[in-house]
Amino acid sequence: MQWEIVIGLEVHTQLSTSTKIFSGASTAFGAEPNTQADAVSIALPGVLPVLNKGAVERAIKFGLATGSHIANRSVFARKNYFYPDLPKGYQISQFDLPVVGQGALTIQVEPLSGNAKPYEKTVRITRAHLEEDAGKSVHGDSQGVTGIDLNRAGTPLLEIVSEPDMSSAAEAVAYAKALHTLVRWIGICDGNMQEGSFRCDVNVSVRKPGQPLGTRREIKNLNSFKFMQQAIDYEVQWQIDTIENGGKVHQATILFNPDTGETRAMRSKEDAHDYRYFPDPDLLPLEISNEWIEQVRSTLPELPQAKQARYVNDLGLSAYDASILTSSREMADFFETALNPSSILPLSGEEAVRSSPDKGRLGGVEAKLCANWIIGEVSAQLNRDGLDMTQCPITAQQLGGMLARIADGTISNSGAKEVFRTMWAEGGEADAIIEAKGLKQVSDSGAIEALVDEIIAGNADKVAEYRSGKDKLFGFFVGLAMKASKGKANPAQLNDILKKKLEG
């Protein structure tokens, strides 16, 4: 029996302002408990909220980046409930009039199983609204006392709500990753999932095709993509099993336990809160002028999707390569800098090798070659050393310098690998390493001809065999010649000369 999976996400992104959304207290992570809790954060009697403009600007950026409607007027509302880490007894959020309205995000989905091909999908964004974070309860004190840390109380969040457009764990993860990339790309969130800067609530339901939506359960607070996938897989199977065994799914809020890989209900709909939302009388409606929106638009970087399209259309890269290169802004910046390093000095007499920019080239380096190196060697080494792009020991300039020497024929691919290994381990510029290690290819046709003549003379029997039709021996001659040149002969040139002399 086929089941259809329906998934929608609510993602809480912590905005990267240095102060809180309604006060001047710091938002830095990891401080001693309550050292960043000012009068507003602890909700002393009489204190009032004042909106942080930086948080609004970040919301506008997000709206622009997802082609969403940005409300000229939105309203802050109070969400009332009691909890010790919620000092006012209400959270200031937005309810019926959010700052960001409908938009969309196009994602690349890589199916998790089988040989299914990657595909593109557009997920609709319902809304995104500004709100303040709560503090946290610190349990497990030696005296059995629960402590309250209000450092995080009042940290600005943008809650991004999607339509239930995703139909597999792979799509949900792809959407979450795309969102994660985007918010870091436009600089509104540091994306640090361990510190809780990017937290996902996943609504999951199942139904038979053509049937109305099933009852959903909400998996709260997932802070890793791996857990998200595991949690969805488990939850989907649980819901299907429950229904197939004659049971019913009840609306509930659930938690995923990474240790057991299971989900369990936190509270059911029966004890759901009545939050008694109403407009916060301490804050005026948030007015955003079109001028403000345009001013923020002018600060937006080129977005991942626009870059992807440009890489495919102008640089001739595959959609897959383009999507990997735009998986983070650091990656894209690295690629573009390596592609067009400004500091390469032309080698005398060989400028002609470097063509003027055309399709496939941004500067002196071929885009495909550059993409291959970054997606291949660079990423593999980063992985191996447990580093991210920002910690890469080789600068994009350095890589570009090396790529230029591949492009202009100075070094062979195998020579390049050696240059790369040296650069990674010891630093230095490509030209200096090539010089020091003597990796320069022999492109002097006279020298290569002499070398080939010697081989032909010394292997008359094999030459005869070759000439009588044993084509496969060509590789044998190449090997001998390379060995004789100590690997430095320009392979293309060597091939040409060898072929000519053997036929001749």
Added chain:
Amino acid sequence: MIHSSLTQMGAALRAKKISSVELTQTYLERIAQLNPTLNAFITLRPETSLEQARAADERLAAGSAEALTGIPIAQKDIFCAQGWLTTCGSKMLHNFVSPYDAHVISQFNKAGAINLGKTNMDEFAMGSSNETSHYGPVKNPWDTARVPGGSSGGTAAAVAARLCAAATGTDTGGSIRQPAALCGISGLKPTYGVVSRYGMIAFASSLDQAGPMGRNAEDLALLLNTMAGFDERDSTSLQRDKEDYTRDLNKPLTGLRIGLPKEFFADGMGSDVAKAIDAAIGEYKKLGATVVDISLPNSKLSVPVYYVLAPAEASSNLSRFDGVRYGYRAPDYTDLADMYEKSRAQGFGAEVKRRIMIGTYVLSHGYYDAYYLQAQKIRRLIAQDFTEAYKQCDVIMGPTSPSTAFKLGEKGDDPVQMYLSDIYTIAVNLAGLPGMSIPCGFGANDMPVGLQIIGNYFDEARMLNVAHQFQQATDWHSRAPQL
């Protein structure tokens, strides 16, 4: 000296006829003598007050004194003042010593005024008789068997009994004007947003507004000069140029158009109050004013609208009093929910709990549209009535309260009767307009009657002019109770 106006007092201080320490000492002695009867103050810190007085005397000696430097002012216990117990009249905050100053307090501190003490009030400003205070009822200095009005009852009694030179109040539905009327003093609730609410413990945020209470309009103008002004810490504070509220005090009233809303002169107003109000209007005519009959058709809905909106906001504003971080916490509890329930059940009084329950109810799922949203719509209609009315008149006048001060305990059993004592004042808060009350005679049992003057938005200077001219022609404001 204690019967002098603030202007006279300031002049005497600057002329060194009296020192601030002497003046403060005089009031402290009078408080020591009369407060046990009146119960107007919750907290006194004589040493702190005198220390401020010494600093003020230095400033006076240095010649850098301002209008209020050295003058002892009492502060309603709703304003957070650093180092002062700030209770808001509630057991819930019986132990809360504020670590910071409200905007109003810091403005008075900057001006060099003396904080003489924190005045008693209805618990969380919810009440019209000062009987809901955890610290006991305040007595009306004109008759100690009667209430002073509320919620700023301690302030009103203290000013009337000359226990301070002047004082502050707050007004959510009439809490400055009604006690001013019942105690025979002057009080002004400014346009919403003129005085910052920062540090003023919130009752109903969209209605709360601080204002001065004193013995005459001129004093109020000086006090408002200190209290008013933009404060970036309050998002509802209005960004306007600084005003001198004394600037128009001496303008003649010739040509002034006074609107008399027919709804304010209908059933419900005591005949003794009506007589005093009529006489006051007559006085204004002598001063050159003309009278226009106007109508505020929706004002009759202001009490029900107010008792939806104010409790709604209060139910949320008072959620922070949960026993977790400060204030009262029940001594014994079994778990978190029990701690909340017991702390709030024991820490709040009956009227506060009633309003939290009303507010919670009207915001609840399924009732929100019928109550809260509907009330907001009517609120706009009430405000529109005033806008229409001001096309025909410059100020609106009427009674502040339907009756003079009632007896302690008289309305305690019937909250609705109590709520109706604010019937003429509430519409002003709903519209966000400025309103004031000045003494205009005496009614039954020789208790004071207050005349309410309602101005258009930001018309405080004109209202003070209108009040001051009346006080130049009459002497109701200088009558003092015999104690």
